[in-house]
Amino acid sequence: MLRGLFGLTAKTLVAMLCLLALTGSIRPTQLETIQARGELVMVTRNSPTTYYQDRSGDVGYEYELAKAFANNLGVELRVVVADSLTEVFTLLDSNQAAFAAAGLTITAERQRWVRFAEPYMYVTEQVVYRRGRGKPSSIADLAAGNLVVSAGSSHAQRLRQIQREQEPALTWRETDDLGVTDLLHLVEADQVDYTIVDSNEFDLLQAYFPNLAVAFELVSPQPIAWAFPHSRDDSLHKAANDFFAQHPTQVRLAWLAERYYGHLESLDYVGAIHFLNQADRKLHKYQEHFKKAADKHEFDWRLLAAVGYQESHWRANARSFTGVRGLMMLTRTTAKELGVRNRLDPLQSIEGGSRYLAQLRKRLKGVNEPDRTWMALAAYNVGYGHLSDARKIAREMGGNPNSWMDVKEALPLLTQKRYYRHTRHGYARGHEPVEYVQNIRRYYDVLVWNDQQPQTVTTDEQMLSLLTKEVPPLL
Ligand code: GLU
Secondary structure (H helix, E strand, C coil), X not given: CCECHHHCEHHHHHHHHHHHHHHCXXXXXXXXXXXXXXXXXXXXXXXXXXXXXXXXXXXXXHHHHHHHHHHHHCCEEXXXXXXXXHHHHHHHHCCCCCEECCCCECCHHHHCCEEECCCCEEECEEEEEECCCCCCCXXXXXXXXXXXXXXCCHHHHHHHHHXXXXXXXXXXXXXXXCCHHHHHHHHHCCCCCEEEEEHHHHHXXXXXXXXXXXXXXXXXCEEECCEEECCCCCHHHHHHHHHHHCHHHHHHHHHHHHXXXXXXXXXXXXXXXXXXXXHHHCHHHHHHHHHHHHHHXXXXXXXXXXXXXXXXXXXXXXXXXXXXXXXXXXXXXXXXXXXXXCCCCHHHHHHHHHHHHHHHHHHCCCCCCCHHHHHHHHHHHHCHHHHHHHHHHHHHCCCCCCCHHHHHHHHHHHHCHHHHCCCCCCCCCCHHHHHHHHHHHHHHHHHHHHHHCCCCCCCHHHHHCCCCEEECCCC
């Protein structure tokens, strides 16, 4: 028998050489291993901008994006939740996850330890302070106050750089144990003067902290990307970049931006303060009515409460000059159709309004949630006919009439003659339903958040004790 290299049979040698020629290596690549196992493991953080659970299960911008990547590879996604940013990198380093999707900023320091994929979002790093406590306007002002940031964050790295290059007197504390929400809470509670958070995080959380504001931005917009361990095998990293280069991924990114951040500008400071006050003072009066209607018509009661606030600020005897009335602002005709005898009776108004909204939602067959509910709300505001016109315009413009993101673009066009002259129902004040839906989503988010606050809260003192490391000034 012919014996070749290291005594291998000719046949085995040929097979190995073929494999080598085909794959470039005898060992399967990381991507091949993941595909053979059928599972992709990601590490993330539990936060409103990354990953959390709500009544529909696992959600979050990073989670949904990673899930799309896993689908793209034809495998299941498994999520490992790290307790802190520091742990994200430890888990990655010890190969307990194939990649990290955790709102990570690309920094030069991190690039020494990990390899980033193409960025999919840009954020600024914002210095947040409490209104009325003197707005810092520069780094030098920060040196005079008490500043806390997440340990291991890009913010901490930035401060180090600033301390080295610009402001040696700067000091701050870092914590591994507090999340972004906790940090904001400490500023709101006057326990610390400033913190630094990413703009997307602050956008999302600002409504819950109306007393906080952005003082200034530390740097120009920074790229956020997924991180992969450095290794010679870059098959997964390459697959991720291929994924980001695909058109459907770009569409998904736009959809995710709409889903998570699309409704955020609608609540300003005064609006947020007023809403929280009113929720405190009035909501308890109507809560049971909302809950009853929600059970009956299969809504989350907090969504109905949000509609009630948007309609009348929870005033049972509200009336507009156009003749709509009551807490849910029903027109005379709609009330009649719904069998509501007294529109000023809050119970009847809430039940009638909720039934009407459920009817509208039912008519929107073929539209998936949550878009279906947003469209039903738009129809509640502007009328089903106008909504249908806008969906038609969306389709004609190459959009998807079942996607709220596209219909929301089309609705305002109903104010322009060149669009509405071809529609069935004509002109409509199309900007209004868009704003209407955004407001309701915002109110709804706040009510859900309020509800989720634990009964036994950690005291501010307990939280403060978690701020361990103090970074001293450079001498
Ligand atoms: N993008 C920031 C980072 O990468 C997130 C910081 C934070 O959420 O605390 O460090």
